[in-house]
Amino acid sequence: MQLQKETTEFIHETLRFYNAKQPLVIFRKPNETILKAYIHNDKEVHFLNSFNAKGFLFAPFNKNEKKILFSADKCRILTSEIATDKDLKITLGDSTNKVFHNEKSKKNHLHLVQKGIDFLKNSHIKKVVLSRKETVECANFDIENTFKRMLNNYKNAFVYLWYHPSIGLWMGATPERLINVTQNKFNTMALAGTQRYKNTVHVVWKEKEVQEQQYVTDYILNTIKGSIKNIEVSGTYTVKAGDLLHIRTDIAGDLKTTDLLENLIEALHPTPAVCGLPKKEATKFIFENENYDRAYYAGYLGELNIEKNTHLFVNLRCMQVNNKIASIYIGGGITTDSKPEKEWQETVLKAAVMKKVL
Numbered sequence: 248m249q250l251q252k253e254t255t256e257f258i259h260e261t262l263r264f265y266n267a268k269q270p271l272v273i274f275r276k277p278n279e280t281i282l283k284a285y286i287h288n289d290k291e292v293h294f295l296n297s298f299n300a301k302g303f304l305f306a307p308f309n310k311n312e313k314k315i316l317f318s319a320d321k322c323r324i325l326t327s328e329i330a331t332d333k334d335l336k337i338t339l340g341d342s343t344n345k346v347f348h349n350e351k352s353k354k355n356h357l358h359l360v361q362k363g364i365d366f367l368k369n370s371h372i373k374k375v376v377l378s379r380k381e382t383v384e385c386a387n388f389d390i391e392n393t394f395k396r397m398l399n400n401y402k403n404a405f406v407y408l409w410y411h412p413s414i415g416l417w418m419g420a421t422p423e424r425l426i427n428v429t430q431n432k433f434n435t436m437a438l439a440g441t442q443r444y445k446n447t448v449h450v451v452w453k454e455k456e457v458q459e460q461q462y463v464t465d466y467i468l469n470t471i472k473g474s475i476k477n478i479e480v481s482g483t484y485t486v487k488a489g490d491l492l493h494i495r496t497d498i499a500g501d502l503k504t505t506d507l508l509e510n511l512i513e514a515l516h517p518t519p520a521v522c523g524l525p526k527k528e529a530t531k532f533i534f535e536n537e538n539y540d541r542a543y544y545a546g547y548l549g550e551l552n553i554e555k556n557t558h559l560f561v562n563l564r565c566m567q568v569n570n571k572i573a574s575i576y577i578g579g580g581i582t583t584d585s586k587p588e589k590e591w592q593e594t595v596l597k598a599a600v601m602k603k604v605l
């Protein structure tokens with residue numbers, strides 16, 4: 248892997264391809280310093296045909312919709328190392344952001360969450376993840392500074408900027424890994440529960456959050472047991488994601504055979520962290536009641552089969568930017584113990600992750 252250019256120059260030059268409407272992705276994995284870019288050499292939309300393909304994958308939430316692949320053999324792949332924070336200097340200029348329709352969104356979300364709670368109480372469904380989209384006007388949107396702020400502020404997240412002229416611009420800083428496969432080694436995580444970070448990760452979690460996260464862990468363990476051997480499960484612990492805290496469990500193991508990647512991805516996505524449990528019924532409720540298109544939010548993205556490694560992340564804490572309007576996507580897990588007002592507040596906190604960088 249050849250390292251090119253100083254970071255600021257690297258970002259600036261890579262984004263020239265964005266200005267020229269060339270498909271591209273720039274990303275940095277959690278706690279790493281390598282910034283990598285794939286710049287596509289044509290402007291067609293190419294879909295994934297096989298999980299044996301090599302490249303950068305961008306998959307929507309809806310399993311029935313096609314996944315976009317920036318194939319490694321159709322891209323220029325460039326890298327740069329972020330040596331210090333100074334490498335991500337923000338150029339002067341500030342933004343004025345306005346939030347639209349917040350009151351109406353609040354009413355709608357409270358109504359949706361209450362409907363979700365009633366649905367759970369009257370069925371065998373344990374959890375459903377309900378989400379919304381919030382629109383922010385950014386008169387002075389500056390793609391370069393926004394991306395640098397994301398890199399600076401969210402070091403333990405997978406931070407990305409993805410663009411295709413036929414699809415649009417997506418950016419995000421997600422704390423959730425969907426799957427990591429390196430040779431025959433497998434890793435994933437169960438992430439759920441949210442509270443505000445107040446200078447410590449030593450916090451107490453309520454029963455509702457503990458249970459919600461346990462559902463995710465149990466589901467993953469049950470899903471992978473046919474494909475993974477030597478399964479190891481960490482204890483649950485608290486992780487910081489921007490100004491938020493979540494409960495996390497790490498799950499690792501060895502693939503029983505080498506041809507299981509597709510099965511695992513298809514089985515894990517969507518995880519109960521973004522959909523609910525049981526998956527089929529929760530998904531049906533989401534499609535029938537959310538009243539908007541999740542598009543790539545709660546889908547997944549990342550490198551597929553690059554140097555024998557696959558690193559895919561769940562597309563959370565993300566936004567789509569179009570004509571200086573940022574659409575921020577946020578949701579939360581609902582159980583019968585949920586309180587609509589608290590669930591609304593949780594989405595407000597999650598939206599702040601993206602608002603902070605705009």
Ligand SMILES: C=C(O[C@H]1C=CC=C(C(=O)O)[C@@H]1O)C(=O)O
Nearest residue numbers: 439440441520563577578579580
């Ligand atoms: C669905 C989202 O977060 C998930 C991941 C962590 C914690 C979550 C929660 O507390 O509900 C969600 O399951 C989102 O950020 O839009």
